[in-house]
Amino acid sequence: MPLATNPVRRFAALDDTDRTILAELAADGRMPNNALAERVGVAPSTCLTRTRALRECGAIRGFHADVDPAAVGLPLQALVSVRLTAHERAAVDAFRARSVRLPGVVSVFHVAGAEDYVLHVRAASADALRDFVLDYLAVDPAVQHTQTSLIFEQARGRG
């Protein structure tokens, strides 16, 4: 993949109306099209066309309910830093593909720096969290080292 690749090109046509739609739907993903149109200041039909285009060009990747982890029996959260043994593309990509499928994994960040990955995970208990690290990461020959930081509290920003 050449360094000159410019993925922003796809979004070049976005104007203020589009950005407002994105902000409103990021805040409330279930807002009816009528209400959205009024907030944005365009006709409902225009709003619908814009919203659909935003989904098709990839600016909107999907809609998701924000579920309280405690409600599904996973009250604990942690950030697990992972350093790999090898750093070729194949090993790195393979670890990412594997880690996103592990139970309790919310997000996988491939980062620059001393660590290679940071996993945001949820667990039912401290024991379950320990088991997650030991059973899925520590035994992985691709994993050289892990460090687990329990999350006391998470707050959402506003973009």
Add this chain to the structure above:
Amino acid sequence: MPLATNPVRRFAALDDTDRTILAELAADGRMPNNALAERVGVAPSTCLTRTRALRECGAIRGFHADVDPAAVGLPLQALVSVRLTAHERAAVDAFRARSVRLPGVVSVFHVAGAEDYVLHVRAASADALRDFVLDYLAVDPAVQHTQTSLIFEQARGRG
């Protein structure tokens, strides 16, 4: 706040139907109620009652569009670890309240361990990211030290 506090109590009544609804809406937050009802195996009216109860008891905290950061002119992401100078509750809480309002902040994690906070931030460019750290964190007297790790790639897990 006593250690014995048990916030799980609020969700004690959740059954299989509720958990299926949560899973479906987490995967597709815009699924129509009658499609959801069919997948879950109850009548649409029942499904609506359940879904509303899940929102009111806090199991569903909201619905959000998943917006591609690149679409809104913020193609860069980073994890910024923050160590505070003081660790009394007042200082810690104040920093959290401040940091969630900073521009580009996606999530704020209060973590156990050597660092106090990890900020997930978005930025328009490397310069903008540097400015964010210097202008908002480095100048903050409550902040002792920061470490910024650029995010090469983020992948979502499945809960």
Add this chain to the structure above:
DNA sequence: CTTGAAAAGGTCTAAGT
């Protein structure tokens, strides 16, 4: 608590301005 059916409201398409 769940249900089916009726009423109310939103979505979507296609026309013309």
Add this chain to the structure above:
DNA sequence: ACTTAGACCTTTTCAAG
């Protein structure tokens, strides 16, 4: 891009099982 109109679908309520 906006408006209108109408078909279609979804949500919501409510009386009853």
